[in-house]
Amino acid sequence: MMKRNIIKIVQLSLIILLVAVGIWFVNRVGIEQIRTNVDQLGVWAPLAVISLRMVSVVIPALPSTAYSILSGVLFGFVQGIVVIAIADLIACNLNFYIAKRYGRSLVQKFVGQRFMSRVDSLSQKYLERNIFLVTGFLMTGLFDFVAYAVGLTQMKWRSFILALILGIAISTPPIVALGAGVFEGGRILLIVAMLGIFALAMLTGWLSRKRVASERVKE
Numbered sequence: 001m002m003k004r005n006i007i008k009i010v011q012l013s014l015i016i017l018l019v020a021v022g023i024w025f026v027n028r029v030g031i032e033q034i035r036t037n038v039d040q041l042g043v044w045a046p047l048a049v050i051s052l053r054m055v056s057v058v059i060p061a062l063p064s065t066a067y068s069i070l071s072g073v074l075f076g077f078v079q080g081i082v083v084i085a086i087a088d089l090i091a092c093n094l095n096f097y098i099a100k101r102y103g104r105s106l107v108q109k110f111v112g113q114r115f116m117s118r119v120d121s122l123s124q125k126y127l128e129r130n131i132f133l134v135t136g137f138l139m140t141g142l143f144d145f146v147a148y149a150v151g152l153t154q155m156k157w158r159s160f161i162l163a164l165i166l167g168i169a170i171s172t173p174p175i176v177a178l179g180a181g182v183f184e185g186g187r188i189l190l191i192v193a194m195l196g197i198f199a200l201a202m203l204t205g206w207l208s209r210k211r212v213a214s215e216r217v218k219e
Contacts (some may be wrong), residue, residue, distance in 0.1 A: 038074050045074065050087040057091035060111050060144040065175060072179025080176040085168050092138075092147040092164050099151025102185050107148045115145065122149035138167030 038045045049071050061137035067087075071080035099107050108116045122137070122145060134155070137146040150160050 038175035039065040046083045049083050053084060057088060057144045058094060058110060060115060064144065068172065068175035069179035072176040077177055077180040080180060084172050084176060088168050092143065095144065095147035096151040096157065096160055104152060111145065111148060117175040119145050119149045122146060123152040131163050135166050138163055139171040144168060149194050167190045
């Protein structure tokens with residue numbers, strides 16, 4: 001438990017550091033100049049962010065939230081959501097396929113032995129035939145682990161993709177809005193981001209309590 005908390009603190013600290021560095025850089029260069037330079041790269045800029053985000057989802061030990069914020073900074077609110085949604089759709093389906101096709105042994109190589117217990121716990125106790133719970137977990141920071149975990153259950157791809165689309169549609173806008181709002185000075189976007197992040201935090205807390213209660217019943 002202590003190691004897991006330390007890891008969460010380190011990841012949060014890295015995200016805060018990246019945002020702080022980003023704010024300093026944008027203030028120095030200017031958001032319009034940055035986006036002009038990004039536009040000159042054409043399709044390569046969104047492809048680069050999509051690739052980085054996908055890697056962070058397929059290998060869950062890498063923090064992925066920073067790329068949602070970065071997408072909002074570089075591309076704005078709407079295009080930023082599209083970029084992250086594409087990346088998450090591809091990567092989560094890849095996670096699901098890897099787990100479904102090759103099983104637990106290959107999943108462990110991607111998530112690492114330290115995090116494999118999290119995948120096992122989700123797949124064995126909470127997600128079997130429960131599309132609503134799957135949707136809820138896909139809205140949290142555990143979504144990359146959840147995609148692997150669902151692949152280890154008997155849930156069909158059709159049910160998974162429906163839950164995934166809904167999860168992305170609800171959870172992506174607040175984080176992207178945070179990046180777009182901070183660097184554009186958009187108050188409405190920042191309000192949307194804060195309310196959305198608060199709602200996602202409440203959902204994560206409720207799911208965590210539900211998981212703990214379920215574990216106690218099993219014991």
